[in-house]
Amino acid sequence: MPSESKTYVLTGGFSGIGLAILTHLLTPKHPDTPPPTIHVLDLASTPPTLPATLSTSTIHFYPSTNVTSRAGISAIFDRIFSQSPQIDGLINSAGICPPPTIGGIESDELFDRVLDVNLRGTWIVGTEFLKHVLNKDAAAAGGKTEAAGRGGVHARAAIVNIASTAAISPPPGMVAYATSKYAVLGLTKAWAKEYTPRGVRVNCVAPGGHTDASAPMGRLAAPEEIASVVGFLLEGGAGFVSGQMVVVDGGYYL
Numbered sequence: 347m348p349s350e351s352k353t354y355v356l357t358g359g360f361s362g363i364g365l366a367i368l369t370h371l372l373t374p375k376h377p378d379t380p381p382p383t384i385h386v387l388d389l390a391s392t393p394p395t396l397p398a399t400l401s402t403s404t405i406h407f408y409p410s411t412n413v414t415s416r417a418g419i420s421a422i423f424d425r426i427f428s429q430s431p432q433i434d435g436l437i438n439s440a441g442i443c444p445p446p447t448i449g450g451i452e453s454d455e456l457f458d459r460v461l462d463v464n465l466r467g468t469w470i471v472g473t474e475f476l477k478h479v480l481n482k483d484a485a486a487a488g489g490k491t492e493a494a495g496r497g498g499v500h501a502r503a504a505i506v507n508i509a510s511t512a513a514i515s516p517p518p519g520m521v522a523y524a525t526s527k528y529a530v531l532g533l534t535k536a537w538a539k540e541y542t543p544r545g546v547r548v549n550c551v552a553p554g555g556h557t558d559a560s561a562p563m564g565r566l567a568a569p570e571e572i573a574s575v576v577g578f579l580l581e582g583g584a585g586f587v588s589g590q591m592v593v594v595d596g597g598y599y600l
């Protein structure tokens with residue numbers, strides 16, 4: 347039986363890991379599954395070109411969108427929810443990673459900029475998403491429940507934040523970046539504690555910060571491999587996982 351089409355919001359989807367996530371989500375997993383609707387927000391002005399084999403009719407691009415602007419993101423979420431009243435997930439992949447400052451102290455300007463995009467951007471997009479999902483939750487109280495009959499919490503939506511192994515193993519000269527990603531991990535845990543009981547699972551994925559040679563399994567994960575972990579946490583497979591950080595550089599941290 348064909349399953350319902352899902353709707354996701356993705357930041358930073360015009361390049362790198364975000365683009366790999368977009369491609370992964372669009373790649374059909376089963377012939378009966380309709381393609382998801384994906385709203386892709388990015389600061390860049392030109393949307394990416396996707397492989398011709400993928401159906402792109404369900405993608406909505408929002409170029410020149412800055413995740414650090416509360417007013418801008420709020421207006422976009424109003425547009426998104428007017429088109430797609432049911433949103434199943436958010437992936438926060440937009441981020442910046444300036445080159446290391448070796449042997450010096452990073453400037454205040456750099457610290458503010460990195461924290462602004464990586465942490466505050468995740469906060470702004472996440473809170474706009476939560477506002478709409480939780481409002482809808484309240485409006486629909488007594489409505490359909492995915493966990494009905496099993497005594498659990500109604501599954502509403504999932505958030506996946508992209509952190510970094512820098513959060514737990516800071517590379518040299520990247521204090522601001524490592525701090526921002528440690529904070530993304532903290533935000534993930536706090537949101538999970540707050541909102542999982544209301545049906546919103548929140549996890550983060552930490553791509554590698556090692557050099558290839560020192561990665562525990564000898565190489566870093568490719569963007570496609572990171573994307574498949576994100577997809578697992580977002581889509582049905584991880585229906586009971588929340589508040590976790592998954593490290594994907596070929597190793598593990600305990």
Ligand SMILES: NC(=O)c1ccc[n+]([C@@H]2O[C@H](COP(=O)([O-])OP(=O)(O)OC[C@H]3O[C@@H](n4cnc5c(N)ncnc54)[C@H](O)[C@@H]3O)[C@@H](O)[C@H]2O)c1
Binds near residue numbers: 387412439508
């Ligand atoms: N590539 C890695 O090795 C690696 C490792 C660990 C973590 N990460 C994290 O993964 C995420 C993606 O990184 P990537 O390597 O794919 O980088 P990337 O530069 O290829 O992609 C980042 C995207 O975010 C967008 N972006 C930047 N600032 C933005 C803003 N203010 N508002 C909206 N969009 C903005 C960019 O335009 C770009 O399309 C980041 O959060 C990064 O910190 C990457």
